[in-house]
Amino acid sequence: xxxxxxxxxxxxxxxxxxxxxxxxxxxxxxxxxxxxxxxxxxxxxxxxxxxxxxxxxxxxxxxxxxxxxxxxxxxxxxxxxxxxxxxxxxxxxxxxxxxxxxxxxxxxxxxxxxxxxxxxxxxxxxxxxxxxxxxxxxxxxxxxxxxxxxxxxxxxxxxxxxxxxxxxxxxxxxxxxxxxxxxxxxxxxxxxxxxxxxxxxxxxxxxxxxxxxxxxxxxxxxxxxxxxxxxxxxxxxxxxxxxxxxxxxxxxxxxxxxxxxxxxxxxxxxxxxxxxxxxxxxxxxxx
Ligand SMILES: [Zn+2]
Numbered sequence: 375x376x377x378x379x380x381x382x383x384x385x386x387x388x389x390x391x392x393x394x395x396x397x398x399x400x401x402x403x404x405x406x407x408x409x410x411x412x413x414x415x416x417x418x419x420x421x422x423x424x425x426x427x428x429x430x431x432x433x434x435x436x437x438x439x440x441x442x443x444x445x446x447x448x449x450x451x452x453x454x455x456x457x458x459x460x461x462x463x464x465x466x467x468x469x470x471x472x473x474x475x476x477x478x479x480x481x482x483x484x485x486x487x488x489x490x491x492x493x494x495x496x497x498x499x500x501x502x503x504x505x506x507x508x509x510x511x512x513x514x515x516x517x518x519x520x521x522x523x524x525x526x527x528x529x530x531x532x533x534x535x536x537x538x539x540x541x542x543x544x545x546x547x548x549x550x551x552x553x554x555x556x557x558x559x560x561x562x563x564x565x566x567x568x569x570x571x572x573x574x575x576x577x578x579x580x581x582x583x584x585x586x587x588x589x590x591x592x593x594x595x596x597x598x599x600x601x602x603x604x605x606x607x608x609x610x611x612x613x614x615x616x617x618x619x620x621x622x623x624x625x626x627x628x629x630x631x632x633x634x635x636x637x638x639x640x641x642x643x644x645x646x647x648x649x650x651x652x653x654x655x656x657x658x659x660x661x
Pocket of ligand 1: 513582603
């Protein structure tokens with residue numbers, strides 16, 4: 375059964391570790407992440423962007439697939455199915471479709487409008503027992519064609535959004551989606567510490583987890599980050615493993631063209647990436 379991310383994140387915040395959000399793209403991705411979470415007894419959040427939602431034939435298809443897998447694979451760890459960077463309309467669609475967690479990204483609106491829309495969704499999510507993530511200060515890089523400037527969030531605005539009663543808060547602290555440029559300045563820990571102080575027990579979310587050095591991840595967790603989003607890293611691992619299989623000519627040997635064989639190395643690569651992240655984030659054994 376899908377659960378809200380509230381309990382797992384409050385526990386993570388109190389226990390000074392983080393739960394990974396791993397974005398899914400298809401059946402193989404979902405299976406790899408769920409099996410790894412179960413094996414490591416880690417809570418997990420499956421992230422779905424609006425683009426990935428379209429790709430997977432809509433939110434109800436995804437809810438059906440994930441619920442089916444939880445049953446058929448005997449998954450016992452807490453699993454949240456979460457809309458990633460949702461629009462106001464997307465959030466409503468996912469609530470309707472049976473997602474257990476929603477991110478409403480109003481960071482591109484003026485703060486007053488972000489506050490008003492987030493507040494309305496807080497009410498709806500509370501009533502249905504869903505968790506809600508809000509965002510202040512756009513995150514750099516590209517997400518579904520939207521390029522953010524990598525702003526650093528204003529701690530006062532973070533407090534205003536946190537006080538609306540959201541479950542978790544994503545705040546830009548110099549993090550970027552996708553690969554980090556060579557001249558990246560690193561995470562702004564000074565601002566993170568201020569946001570943490572202002573928002574007290576609120577679990578904070580770090581987007582763009584791919585390529586942030588392990589020591590920075592650990593420091594961010596020590597300063598109140600309880601959810602870390604990983605997307606690009608699984609994609610890179612999957613692509614590299616698939617490339618290796620094809621370049622070695624394995625698809626031309628025997629039944630090597632069978633998709634169950636062709637995609638298997640990529641699935642194993644996703645599993646290894648998820649395992650590495652869960653170990654780094656400290657969520658192993660916390661389910
Ligand atoms: Zn993000």
